[in-house]
Amino acid sequence: MITQSEKIIIIGAGFSGLSAAHRLAGSNLAAEITVIDKKEHADFLPLIPDCIGRGINLEFLTCDIVEFCRKLKLNFIKEEVESVNLESRSVSTLSANYIYDYLIIASGSQPNFFSNQAAQDYGYSLNSITDVRRIIKALKTDDLKNFVICGGGYTGVEAATNLWLYTKKNGRSKRIVIVERAPTILGPLPAGMKMYVEKNLKSMGIEILTNTVIERIQVNQVSLSTGQVFNQAMLIWVPGVKTAEFIQKLDILKNPQGRIVVDEYLRAGQNCFCCGDTAYFGDKDSFLRMAIQFAITQGDQAAKNIIRSIKNMPLEKYRPLDLGYIIPMANNRSSGRVLGLNVSGRLATFLHFSMCIFRSVGWKNRWGLICNLLSGGDKC
Numbered sequence: 009m010i011t012q013s014e015k016i017i018i019i020g021a022g023f024s025g026l027s028a029a030h031r032l033a034g035s036n037l038a039a040e041i042t043v044i045d046k047k048e049h050a051d052f053l054p055l056i057p058d059c060i061g062r063g064i065n066l067e068f069l070t071c072d073i074v075e076f077c078r079k080l081k082l083n084f085i086k087e088e089v090e091s092v093n094l095e096s097r098s099v100s101t102l103s104a105n106y107i108y109d110y111l112i113i114a115s116g117s118q119p120n121f122f123s124n125q126a127a128q129d130y131g132y133s134l135n136s137i138t139d140v141r142r143i144i145k146a147l148k149t150d151d152l153k154n155f156v157i158c159g160g161g162y163t164g165v166e167a168a169t170n171l172w173l174y175t176k177k178n179g180r181s182k183r184i185v186i187v188e189r190a191p192t193i194l195g196p197l198p199a200g201m202k203m204y205v206e207k208n209l210k211s212m213g214i215e216i217l218t219n220t221v222i223e224r225i226q227v228n229q230v231s232l233s234t235g236q237v238f239n240q241a242m243l244i245w246v247p248g249v250k251t252a253e254f255i256q257k258l259d260i261l262k263n264p265q266g267r268i269v270v271d272e273y274l275r276a277g278q279n280c281f282c283c284g285d286t287a288y289f290g291d292k293d294s295f296l297r298m299a300i301q302f303a304i305t306q307g308d309q310a311a312k313n314i315i316r317s318i319k320n321m322p323l324e325k326y327r328p329l330d331l332g333y334i335i336p337m338a339n340n341r342s343s344g345r346v347l348g349l350n351v352s353g354r355l356a357t358f359l360h361f362s363m364c365i366f367r368s369v370g371w372k373n374r375w376g377l378i379c380n381l382l383s384g385g386d387k388c
């Protein structure tokens with residue numbers, strides 16, 4: 009009897025999508041596996057702020073998705089997914105409709121402009137290599153005096169310290185300000201760690217304005233709720249992220265941020281699994297933050313569960329292992345918690361870069377990064 013091979017579609021080829029693809033490709037399933045991404049290159053996001061200050065070469069922060077899929081004998085379609093129909097089991101792009109037996113949604117997150125058109129037009133987001141290229145180009149060409157960072161989360165702090173390093177290296181004195189709507193930066197982190205980070209930011213001359221919002225954005229001008237106006241300013245827009253447009257249209261249980269609520273097996277619906285930043289795993293008291301360690305292990309577990317499902321085996325629960333987190337800061341006084349222990353200073357910076365080198369794809373990228381970091385950037 010000839011059995012038809014299963015059709016598996018993975019939407020998104022970032023950390024979680026590539027991890028799922030890798031597991032499925034190695035499974036020897038009689039399946040037709042297709043990866044769909046709107047880009048041909050996956051960006052290594054954790055190091056993109058360091059391209060500004062440390063001068064890390066962008067070339068080492070990408071993975072060629074086409075080549076990755078070719079090596080693993082997977083189909084790759086470069087298109088943006090417009091909609092998903094969980095009932096008819098189909099994925100639509102602008103030009104075609106694809107039917108699946110199993111689906112993995114791994115489309116990550118994207119900058120949230122909160123419907124602020126001026127922020128979109130004049131602000132700089134920091135969520136891709138394209139974004140960081142725009143920032144570097146503007147830094148070289150524009151006569152900027154002020155950097156206003158909207159959002160005091162991890163990315164805002166990283167951006168601020170890298171801009172500090174950039175201005176220091178270039179011998180230019182600029183004003184760097186983090187604007188945060190909440191009473192403190194770095195939201196849910198322990199108070200002691202926040203104090204450490206704040207003290208370190210202040211030692212670099214970076215200003216922190218909490219309980220403050222950006223009221224008006226114009227070309228190179230930012231006005232705050234405090235009445236302060238920054239001229240010749242670059243606005244870095246990092247107040248938060250949201251999920252892809254097609255997920256917002258999907259009639260499925262989501263958290264207020266638009267992340268899809270998944271069960272303990274990472275299922276989001278019949279034959280549909282979800283992983284990485286798009287997936288909301290947990291309950292209302294504790295849930296997994298957006299981080300590459302969870303994206304990679306969730307992608308792997310979602311793929312394993314599809315394999316088990318095809319083989320009529322019971323599904324396995326996803327059991328996250330939290331190795332910790334680090335807030336990298338470009339003066340090397342980073343801070344974080346690793347394996348249950350607080351770490352700070354150069355050790356924390358070292359652990360962050362070690363994790364990044366370990367997690368990056370391919371030896372060319374790994375060696376490139378090592379060489380780049382040891383030589384102080386810009387030179388490799």
Ligand SMILES: Cc1cc2nc3c(=O)[nH]c(=O)nc-3n(C[C@H](O)[C@H](O)[C@H](O)COP(=O)(O)OP(=O)(O)OC[C@H]3O[C@@H](n4cnc5c(N)ncnc54)[C@H](O)[C@@H]3O)c2cc1C
Pocket residue numbers: 019020021022023024025044045046047049050051053054055056057087088089090114115116117134135136163252253254283284285286298299300301303
């Ligand atoms: C500046 C920055 C610094 C960070 N630093 C750290 C850090 O130090 N440590 C850490 O653990 N995490 C860090 N993160 C978070 C981490 O990068 C994310 O948690 C991780 O990338 C999530 O992986 P993912 O697979 O869910 O999504 P992604 O890696 O974002 O991949 C999603 C993919 O889906 C594609 N896609 C999206 N929409 C569509 C569509 N409609 N159609 C087709 N394709 C689509 C995208 O093109 C992309 O390739 C950082 C993030 C940023 C932005």
